Amino acid sequence: MNINSLKIFIEKTWDTSVIPSLKKYITIPAVSPAFNPDWNTTSHLLDTLELAQSWCKSMALKNTNIQIIKEEGRTPILLIQIEATTPDHNENIMMYGHLDKQPPAAGWDDNKGAWTPVIENDRLYGRGAVDDGYSIFTAVTAIKALQSENIPHGRCVILIETCEESGSWDLEYYIETCKDIIKIPSLIICLDSGCGDYERIWITTSLRGTIVGELEARVLTQDIHSGMSGMVASSFRILRQILDRVEDSKTGDILIKEFHTHIPQERLTQMQETAKEIDTHLIQDLPLFNATSAMSNDPLQLLINSTWKPAISYIGAEGIPKFETAGNVIREYSKLLLSIRTPPTVDTTMPSQKLKSVIEQDPPYGAKVTYKILKHASGWDMPQLGDLLEENINNASNLCFGKTCGFAGEGGSIPFMTLLAKNFPDAKFLITGALGPNANAHGPNEFLHLPYVKKLNLAISIIIGNL
Template sequence: MEIEQVRQHVKAAWADRVLPSLAEFVAIPAVSPAYDAQWRERGHLRRAVEHVRGWIEANAPAGSTVEVVELDGVPPLLFAEIPATPGASGDGTALLYGHLDKQPPSDGWSEGLGPWQPVLRGDRLYGRGAVDDGYAPYAALTAVTAVRAAGGEHCRVVLVLEAGEESGSPGLPDYLSHLADRLGRVSLVTCLDSGGGDFERLWVTRSLRGILQATLTVAVLEEAVHSGIASGVVPSSFRVLRLLLDRLEDPATGRVLLPELNAPIPPERVADAQRLAELRPTSTLHPLSLVPGGRPAADDEAERILNNTWRPTLSVTGAAGLPDVAEAGAVLRASTSLRLSFRLPPTVDAADAAAALERVTTTDVPFGASATITDLMAQDGWCAPEPPGWLSNALESGVFEAPHQFLGLGGGIPFMQLLGRAYPDAAFLVTGAVGAESNMHVPDEWLNIPFARQVTETVAHVLAAHALQR
């Protein structure tokens, strides 16, 4: 399959068919269910799914089927099947994944831009969902048609496009179980919901951290009391919380102390971090705005990468029971709640981590105070298997001048750990069009169109290489 034929097909398809439809997709306020309690009534998620379904039906090869699958109580899922080409010698299925739900709009977009206002400026398409992850179904199907247009072969392909990824993929295990027979023997999984540090090369995600979130509440009184009466007699609930937090994290170093939340770092991932640090010495600092004089948690870039991708971390992301400072009176409050958010190493069992958190914070509480854990959410991380030789070769097909780069991500994609368990023998390619400057999840989100085209081309070469494997 000749690289220039693939390139010309992808370029034409993006200009003529992809961008007009993707711009219309951006204009749909399809906010993920976790951020829109009325998502069913509003119907925006369903509109987004139907919009993409119409485009796939109009552009898929003959013999393809496209269906909206909907289980009770969870967002719909778009499922498409594309038959193998006659000359494909492989007999497995290639599963291509993306999601159609979006982050909330957020304030602070630049003049002339807005979350539901698709704006094309040069090689950039602005708008919520452009890069996360609305481009994915368009890139996936265009990669398939590029293989055919360039005379290549591909195995049976299925597109799985969910509408709840930004909410932790509720119902996705049920969908996978429901579709298990139709998915078949999956031998290649390609996820287009990731990215990397620049637009010069293909970035391949090798690991994703898990997550553990919970609300820890400490109560010391049945009701609040004037601080002049109670202070020195009853410890404040915040003081007890501080003591409990010290059981979880070393306040000086940030090291998470619970063994169940730690895991050894494979030497290969340490080497990946060192190579990435040499390539981009300040990659972890680039998207951050430290205050004047502020310093990062580690001076060495490789250590910062490992902190962000393999070591457990704790962030306090919310609080309750604390009045605004302008309204805070002389009161010893009855209770304080903190929302704890742990990022877990890719190989840690999240259920074991959750059990350890509850045990350590609710047992032998200082001063006999009441400590409870509520709203607990735990998800495992994911670590990719070593890529087979055919996949490594396909990634160096000449689409990018610079060689591809492995990296780990500090966040998670629930779909990957589900698929990793379901298809342990499959090859995995987790990549995407997100770059360090893409503004994913924040104002001024944008898609780098030439880079997205190159990602599309690479997926086409991977599909063609996969078709030759048995």
């Protein structure tokens, strides 16, 4: 394997073909279905797949079938089947990514925007650049690089969905209906995760689960004059009391025992090593305002908090008007959108029901308090890599970055991984990605670190070529 030739091919492909295509992708407002009720009547999701399909065909991969699959009422997918170069290569590799996007968000720099691709300081800015538009281009370029050097590779299936940011609600259906194409993967590579720094390959060891729901407190049939305060309880104050049952407001600890679990010693050891590697910039990379501090000054504790402890975020509100339209009234109701991240090994079925029970029982003042579960998905803990695969990954990391790989859990969720682990219990997983410090997926100024992703692309090519 001529590493330098692979490197030259991949860098040239990125500069002349991938980056221009990614720029086109960024301009498509392909907001995920959960955030766009009209997704099925617009063409944005399909537009992203057609762009990717056209580009993939231009790469002229050998022995390849590239198809968009869309069924009525379901989000479309792109499925690419690439046969093994020789019968001796009996590996079945599945690669995964997604092309749907988070909403645009406010707060982008003046010269940037969600749908406006900008390259600045070797960073490609725009919504979806790192989450997860680059994945399809990386996967195909990795295989094409091997073919350009006549390096044998196993059978590869690339599945790109358009519903990941909404919980991948159609993926189980497509896995079942496309099982004759997907077959049984021996290795699953997911390019939708993060990296602790831009200096090595990072292997994601775990993903947290998620529970999302609406919490509402209703006290009146209509707004009334605030001069009546003291007679009717504030719906917001009732929410505060309810939330005190769920979260310790001083520490952020979740108070419901069903949300907690034991941290495996292997994961704790990995977090200790990771904390040593990234302790110099872990807190500095947080966009903290003014004198705001992190929840701990201990990098290890921060890693534990964000990967193996449950935590709640308040991500939306209704019934609370903007200042310019806020009358001096007691509002009839308050509603909050809650997002709770759960530890990797916790099955979210029971905790989600327990949360609903804790919230709705004995409402203060007899108010109407309801909790509506919108979605929940369990987390994922990585199966053992095995010595040969870990050696392969470390070799690729050393060749591309000059350092062995790092291990880190992720605080976010990829529901598809739990689904794949259930359907393919014997498969090995390599979950990695380019979402590194300050890349800010889901927020303003999301970017893809171009020098890093080119090296990561080379590493993926080497790993596949050495299986």
